[in-house]
Amino acid sequence: MARSPAVRKAATKAKPATAPVSSTDQPMRAELKHFSNGAGAQPGFYFERKWWEGNGPRAGISPWVEKKIRVGDDPAFGTAARFEVLLPRFAPGEYATLGHLLTRFDETLPMYERHALVQVKIELPFHEPYHVGYEVVRAFARQHFTIERAHPVILVAHLPGMAGSENKPHIHAIVLARELGPNGFGETSTRLCSDKGQADAWEAWQPRFVEWRGA
Numbered sequence: 196m197a198r199s200p201a202v203r204k205a206a207t208k209a210k211p212a213t214a215p216v217s218s219t220d221q222p223m224r225a226e227l228k229h230f231s232n233g234a235g236a237q238p239g240f241y242f243e244r245k246w247w248e249g250n251g252p253r254a255g256i257s258p259w260v261e262k263k264i265r266v267g268d269d270p271a272f273g274t275a276a277r278f279e280v281l282l283p284r285f286a287p288g289e290y291a292t293l294g295h296l297l298t299r300f301d302e303t304l305p306m307y308e309r310h311a312l313v314q315v316k317i318e319l320p321f322h323e324p325y326h327v328g329y330e331v332v333r334a335f336a337r338q339h340f341t342i343e344r345a346h347p348v349i350l351v352a353h354l355p356g357m358a359g360s361e362n363k364p365h366i367h368a369i370v371l372a373r374e375l376g377p378n379g380f381g382e383t384s385t386r387l388c389s390d391k392g393q394a395d396a397w398e399a400w401q402p403r404f405v406e407w408r409g410a
Contacts, residue, residue, distance in 0.1 A: 225249035227259060227311060232390055239318040240400060242393040246309045255301030256311055256371075260293075263351050263367060269358065276325065277352040281337050283345040286375040296347060300371055303380050310372040310388040315396055319364040320408075325354060329366055331407045336368040339399040344384065345374040 231243045247253055267273035280291050290296045304311075315336070319328035329352055340346045349369040355362040372388055373380040386392050 222251040223249055224251045225253045227254070227256070232393055237397055240397060241314075241316040242396060243314045243316070244388050244392075245311045245314070246388070247311060248309070250306075253301070253304075255297070257297040257301055260297055260349060260369060263349075263369065264293075266353070267358070275351045276354045276357075277329065277350075279350050281333070281341045281348040281350065283341045283347065283375050285345075285377050286347065287377065287379070290347065290375060290379075293349065296349075296371075300373065300380060304373070308373075308383055310383050310385065312372050313370045313388055313392060313396075315368040315370070317366050317368070317400070319366065321356070321363065325352060325364045328364075328407070331403055332366040332368065335400055335403045336370075339396060340368070340370050344387065345376065346370050346372075346384065346387065347375045 225247045226249055227245055228248045229243055229245045231241060245256075245259075264275045264278050265273060266275065278293075280293055280296055282288075282291055290299065317328075317332050319325055329350075333350060336348045336350060340348050347370075349367075349371075351367040351369065352364070353367070354364045356364065370387065371380075373383045375381070384392070386395070
């Protein structure tokens with residue numbers, strides 16, 4: 196039996212069901228990549244650069260930094276021995292709080308900007324209390340990165356021996372790639388995030404090391 200015009204009209208307006216969105220259609224997250232140039236070539240001194248690769252959403256640097264501070268689940272040995280934020284002279288005081296510093300860096304980093312941070316790792320001797328070397332590294336990082344270049348630095352002290360490791364105690368100086376001034380984060384230093392930046396840091400570290408170790 197033939198359908199009525201009304202039924203035929205309704206049938207022509209029917210829309211096909213929308214196909215489910217495949218997980219492969221979702222944008223891939225950007226990845227925080229790293230590069231260590233000549234790792235081990237400068238004794239006790241390691242320089243690493245980190246940048247964002249990919250155009251998708253970024254998780255931010257906060258999870259990576261927080262992992263440096265909370266390195267494991269052990270309640271006694273899972274946390275860094277010490278950490279602090281070093282600020283440039285004209286940076287707003289609230290940036291001294293680690294959570295605020297990281298949140299504002301992640302929130303204000305333009306998508307076109309790839310550079311994230313550099314990390315300088317300096318080993319300490321076994322026979323000396325770690326706080327002695329910590330103060331030497333602190334003075335170096337404060338002068339070279341925060342005073343002369345206006346970059347905030349996060350210092351993190353690790354004592355692997357407390358957890359039974361044979362690795363040397365060491366200090367991480369995590370240097371955010373953007374300058375920090377009165378109005379918050381500003382220009383990114385491409386020199387800092389390069390081989391030249393590594394050479395600058397190594398040169399600045401030498402007199403501190405010689406004075407400290409008498410080498």
